[in-house]
Amino acid sequence: MTYEVRVETPSVEVYRHLRVAAGLSPKSAAAAAAGLHGTWHAVVAYHDEQPIGMGRVIGDGGTAFQIVDMCVLPEHQSRGVGKRIMAALMQQLLDHAPSTAYISLIADGAARHLYAQYGFAETAPESIGMARRL
Numbered sequence: 391m392t393y394e395v396r397v398e399t400p401s402v403e404v405y406r407h408l409r410v411a412a413g414l415s416p417k418s419a420a421a422a423a424a425g426l427h428g429t430w431h432a433v434v435a436y437h438d439e440q441p442i443g444m445g446r447v448i449g450d451g452g453t454a455f456q457i458v459d460m461c462v463l464p465e466h467q468s469r470g471v472g473k474r475i476m477a478a479l480m481q482q483l484l485d486h487a488p489s490t491a492y493i494s495l496i497a498d499g500a501a502r503h504l505y506a507q508y509g510f511a512e513t514a515p516e517s518i519g520m521a522r523r524l
């Protein structure tokens with residue numbers, strides 16, 4: 391199968407569909423619209439002109455960035471699309487973020503093996519990732 395990774399921010403509809411279909415938590419249309427507006431960089435992966443994956447970088451544009459919303463539809467997983475998405479996001483960071491930028495992410499399950507290929511390492515025990523939901 392052939393895939394194309396395009397630099398673009400997903401629409402609210404595509405974003406909400408891809409997240410849920412890939413097993414990530416749902417977001418309301420209002421939350422998605424507000425969040426997508428704050429995108430620093432994003433890509434959408436296509437197969438047969440249909441969106442099948444995405445990834446985004448959010449952040450302040452200078453000091454701190456986070457990789458979020460990484461997902462590929464189950465029927466297209468394990469075919470290298472996730473790696474192409476990560477490579478595109480990392481290239482943008484390497485080209486446009488200051489060398490002092492701190493780039494973080496939260497890896498769910500086996501996705502840690504993907505991120506490790508792009509230089510991400512566990513922060514523990516020196517630093518512990520912390521999170522909460524409202």
Ligand SMILES: CC(C)(COP(=O)(O)OP(=O)(O)OC[C@H]1O[C@@H](n2cnc3c(N)ncnc32)[C@H](O)[C@@H]1OP(=O)(O)O)[C@@H](O)C(=O)NCCC(=O)NCCS
Pocket residue numbers: 412413414460461462463466467468469470471472473474496497498500501503504505
């Ligand atoms: C995580 C996800 C985006 C990866 O996308 P993908 O297209 O399946 O990934 P790729 O085919 O490009 O493979 C990525 C690499 O991850 C690694 N990997 C993926 N799953 C793995 C597993 N279960 N065990 C070990 N390594 C694994 C592999 O090393 C692979 O690299 P390799 O081909 O050099 O061995 C996708 O599986 C997904 O959408 N999962 C559900 C949503 C999710 O959990 N998103 C991540 C939130 S942090």
